Amino acid sequence: MRKLIWFLLAGHLLVSLFFLAPVLYRSSGEFLRTINMTDEARKEMIYGTFYRTMADYLKNIPSDENAVILTPPRAYAHYFWVLNYYFLPRRIFALPDSLLGDESLTNRLRIKFSLFTRPDGFFFDRFPPLPSPDLK
Amino acid sequence: MTFRAVLFFLSLLTGGIFVWKYFFKHSLFISCAVFLGAYVTLIFYALAIGLPLNVFIVNFPLVLFPFAFPGIKSRPWSALRPVKPGRLDYILSAVILIFFILGIIHVMKTPLFERDGLGIWLTKAKTIVLDRTFLSDNFLNPWRIQDSPRYPLFLPLFEGSFMFQTAINELTVKLVFVYIWFLILGLIYENLVRRSGRAAQLSVIALCVIPAYYLMPDGSLHTGYADIPISLFYLSAGLLLMNYFQTGAKISLVGAGLAVAFSAFTKNEGWAFGLSILVVLIFTRRKFSDLALFLACALVPNIPWLLTLYRLPGLYQEHYLRRIPEIVPRLVHIPLILKNAVFEIINIRHWGILWPTILAFFIFFKPSSVIRYLLSVILITVAGYLGTYLFTTWDISFQMSVSFARLVLHVTPLMMLLLAHNYLDGIIRPTA
Numbered sequence: 001m002r003k004l005i006w007f008l009l010a011g012h013l014l015v016s017l018f019f020l021a022p023v024l025y026r027s028s029g030e031f032l033r034t035i036n037m038t039d040e041a042r043k044e045m046i047y048g049t050f051y052r053t054m055a056d057y058l059k060n061i062p063s064d065e066n067a068v069i070l071t072p073p074r075a076y077a078h079y080f081w082v083l084n085y086y087f088l089p090r091r092i093f094a095l096p097d098s099l100l101g102d103e104s105l106t107n108r109l110r111i112k113f114s115l116f117t118r119p120d121g122f123f124f125d126r127f128p129p130l131p132s133p134d135l136k
Numbered sequence: 137m138t139f140r141a142v143l144f145f146l147s148l149l150t151g152g153i154f155v156w157k158y159f160f161k162h163s164l165f166i167s168c169a170v171f172l173g174a175y176v177t178l179i180f181y182a183l184a185i186g187l188p189l190n191v192f193i194v195n196f197p198l199v200l201f202p203f204a205f206p207g208i209k210s211r212p213w214s215a216l217r218p219v220k221p222g223r224l225d226y227i228l229s230a231v232i233l234i235f236f237i238l239g240i241i242h243v244m245k246t247p248l249f250e251r252d253g254l255g256i257w258l259t260k261a262k263t264i265v266l267d268r269t270f271l272s273d274n275f276l277n278p279w280r281i282q283d284s285p286r287y288p289l290f291l292p293l294f295e296g297s298f299m300f301q302t303a304i305n306e307l308t309v310k311l312v313f314v315y316i317w318f319l320i321l322g323l324i325y326e327n328l329v330r331r332s333g334r335a336a337q338l339s340v341i342a343l344c345v346i347p348a349y350y351l352m353p354d355g356s357l358h359t360g361y362a363d364i365p366i367s368l369f370y371l372s373a374g375l376l377l378m379n380y381f382q383t384g385a386k387i388s389l390v391g392a393g394l395a396v397a398f399s400a401f402t403k404n405e406g407w408a409f410g411l412s413i414l415v416v417l418i419f420t421r422r423k424f425s426d427l428a429l430f431l432a433c434a435l436v437p438n439i440p441w442l443l444t445l446y447r448l449p450g451l452y453q454e455h456y457l458r459r460i461p462e463i464v465p466r467l468v469h470i471p472l473i474l475k476n477a478v479f480e481i482i483n484i485r486h487w488g489i490l491w492p493t494i495l496a497f498f499i500f501f502k503p504s505s506v507i508r509y510l511l512s513v514i515l516i517t518v519a520g521y522l523g524t525y526l527f528t529t530w531d532i533s534f535q536m537s538v539s540f541a542r543l544v545l546h547v548t549p550l551m552m553l554l555l556a557h558n559y560l561d562g563i564i565r566p567t568a
Binding site: 027030039043080084091109 | 238241242244245246247249251254255256258259262263266273274277279280283305306307484485488489490492493496497500
């Protein structure tokens with residue numbers, strides 16, 4: 001009985017190692033390659049064009065200017081939440097279409113930009129956004 | 137920054153030693169886990185009454201230093217040394233150490249980039265650091281976008297405290313997950329090191345170092361999800377409950393209740409775990425005073441959080457309970473749910489052959505009553521998890537494919553520990 005148990009344990013370790021070895025090999029290689037990178041270069045490596053584009057946008061937006069977003073389709077949400085993280089301390093608001101023309105509201109919230117998401121990324125535009133059939 | 141990071145973790149360990157000295161003398165790592173939960177909960181209380189996050193709040197465990205160390209007769213870690221280690225012990229220890237280091241490299245090689253890790257947990261953590269509170273417009277304004285604004289705040293507060301102490305950095309913040317992993321492995325090691333059959337103990341720890349935590353698509357160590365932290369509290373609660381069943385010590389029941397409270401403050405699934413423990417306590421005919429004590433410890437620490445919850449906007453919530461009246465026609469999905477569950481636990485890419493091995497262990501070695509109680513807790517919890525898929529508005533197979541593995545991860549460390557105990561019990565006292 002004890003032999004069976006040891007056999008199962010050894011089998012489990014071998015199966016795990018079979019899948020794990022390439023992952024750890026790759027991780028160690030990546031770690032050694034990126035250990036001297038700056039944080040910015042490392043982020044760009046991971047997020048690619050998305051991060052670089054976003055960083056370029058953020059550089060030009062003062063920290064007290066906010067953005068408005070039309071609630072994104074679920075499929076594009078990935079960009080959106082990640083963008084939300086980097087956009088801080090600037091803030092992103094989700095407003096219903098009906099409030100987009102309300103200047104007192106957008107002035108009060110210091111909303112200066114509108115943000116559009118697309119399957120291949122995102123882009124900012126100066127507020128107010130032009131009506132776009134894609135957003136309906 | 138390195139100094140501040142070291143100070144942060146040393147202060148957590150100081151708090152752990154304080155709890156060890158005064159409450160849980162039998163386990164340093166349980167003390168550290170309980171203190172971790174208490175630390176974050178106390179920070180939550182401080183922010184909830186309107187104090188801004190500041191250096192004194194984040195470093196308050198250092199105040200415990202003069203109470204923790206003077207008068208200690210034996211070192212808290214002296215019990216961790218194996219007696220007369222042999223060659224196999226050294227080999228297995230080396231394997232564990234190598235995989236632990238490789239694991240850290242795997243975790244720390246990239247900044248957090250997974251959608252939930254960054255978009256839910258770390259976004260809230262960053263907000264807390266910038267606003268110094270969770271009662272700001274960023275959390276309370278329903279027009280402000282937060283993904284899942286009502287998710288519990290343990291992880292954002294823990295990450296936020298670390299980032300407040302060091303810097304907002306998506307790479308270094310992953311150290312909090314390394315710390316949690318260290319506690320999980322330490323808990324298992326400490327619990328097994330005093331038992332006979334040391335090679336077997338080390339093998340089990342080697343098992344715990346290797347699978348799942350690296351390879352899971354979601355929820356593993358490097359992703360920054362809350363699934364690893366909640367598994368620490370499940371493990372702590374399970375161990376304390378085991379101690380309570382064996383010795384009847386009330387302090388262990390208090391600890392288990394607190395660990396449940398902290399798990400519910402980490403993810404809502406923690407309530408299901410607490411309910412499972414309550415069911416088992418009722419069916420094992422524990423005294424009413426014990427039930428009341430457990431309930432009080434599991435509920436009372438979270439009352440401020442439950443009150444805060446209703447101030448937070450309820451965006452993107454899926455109100456499963458409202459769909460209970462539709463339960464009867466949905467029962468036809470049970471075979472599909474069970475099929476997906478079985479396919480997940482035999483997914484060797486995620487789990488190796490861990491779950492078939494666990495099954496074999498419990499078939500060949502009849503578990504003791506205490507282990508049976510804890511197995512029941514796990515089974516009821518998993519049944520509860522599976523039950524939620526009856527109410528989902530998503531395609532069941534799709535939702536299970538992206539979420540069920542993470543739910544299994546919650547109970548995996550506790551299951552491994554039960555497996556080890558069952559195995560060691562079987563060696564000492566073969567029952568099958």
